[in-house]
Amino acid sequence: MRSGSTRGAAPAALLCAVAVLLLGACGTQVAGRETSPSATALPWTLSAPIRTTGAELADDQRTLTISSDVPSGPNPCVRHLKAVLTEPVANSVRVQVTFDSPSGDRRSGCTGTTTAKTRVRLPEPLGDRELVVGMSTVFTTEGAHLPALRLCGDLGCTPPATGCTAPSYEQALKEIGAPAHTYRNAEHCDGKWLVLDFSWRAGPACEDTTTGACNSHVSDRWFYKAGKSGWKSFFRTAAGGCQGVQDREPAFPTALCASLEPLSPSPSP
Incomplete structure (x- = not known):
């Protein structure tokens, strides 16, 4: 009798062991899905x-x-894109473009860029006023090929x-x-060629102007040719x-460089 009981208990124990392993494996997979970044809700924040x-x-x-460059990726990266008029300044119209995006977290996959467009209607014609988008991007109708405005430099x-x-x-x-x-x-200039000597402070910021440390400066010299812009x-x-400049550009006029003195190689008081 004891021998038969032993033989019956062995398969039962084996089945229990298999069940424990299967349940353990399932539990591990579920936990993994719960902590996966792809299943985590990423924050959408206000962006420009x-x-x-x-x-x-x-x-x-x-x-x-x-038209603006905004984040892009395999999942949605932009929502609530809009352009809003802000307070005008001087002879300009100011517009702020904003949208919500999870691109601040790289797990969002929003690591590329794409062009998106949004519209805004002015209360009156733009006229000869400049359009300022954001802090410093400026457009004008002057010299533009409408309907596109000209981007200023x-x-x-x-x-x-x-x-x-x-x-x-x-x-x-x-x-x-x-x-x-x-x-x-x-400055040495004839309208087509230019030599420009300039300096900037190199010493510490201080109020004492009696010492060379506070008044020292570095000098530089650049040569230019007139261009279209x-x-x-x-x-x-x-x-x-x-010699140096005419080795680089033989046409540079001698009248603009013959009297040039060497610049000091180190900060000067």
């Missing part, structure tokens, strides 16, 4: 476009269509004419990304005279 790429003005002179919608003028020299400094608070030392840099050197 990566950049604004274009604007069009309808025939009614009031309806604006604004870093120098504004009406950049200074290339020439031997202070605004044109400022454009030349921006063209090479001169440091903030740069000041011009000398402003001065275009082509050479940089601290050397004096004409």
Whole structure:
């Protein structure tokens, strides 16, 4: 009798062991699904476009269509896209484009970009006012091929004419990304070619102007050629005279470089 009971208990124990393993495996899979990032609700937050790429003005002179780069991916990445008028400033119309997106979390898959369009209607015709989208993207009807508005550059919608003028020299400094608070030392210009010497502070910020440490500065020299949209840099050197620049550009006039003195290689007081 005991032998028969033992033989019957063995299959029962085996079945219990298999059941435990199966249930354990199922439990592991369910737990995995519950913690999977794809099943986790990601937060949708208020966002602004990566950049604004274009604007069009309808025939009614009031309806604006604004094109912006927004996040994209295999799942929905943008909702509630809208353009809203904000307070006008000076001779401009200001518009803010916003949308909701989960792109702040890379698990959303919203790592690409696509172009999206949204419309806003002005209370009155745009006229000759500039359109400012966001903080600094500016469009104008001046010189535009309507219905598309013209996107203005870093120098504004009406950049200074290339020439031997202070605004044109400022454009030349921006063209090479001169440091903030740069000041011009000398300009040699004939309308087609330009040499620009400039300096910027290199010492610590302090009020004591009696020591060289507070007044030290670094000097630089750039050479430019006039282009269709402003001065275009082509050479940089601290050397004096004409040899370096004329090796690079033989047509550069000697009258603009013959009197150039070498620049100091280290900060000067």
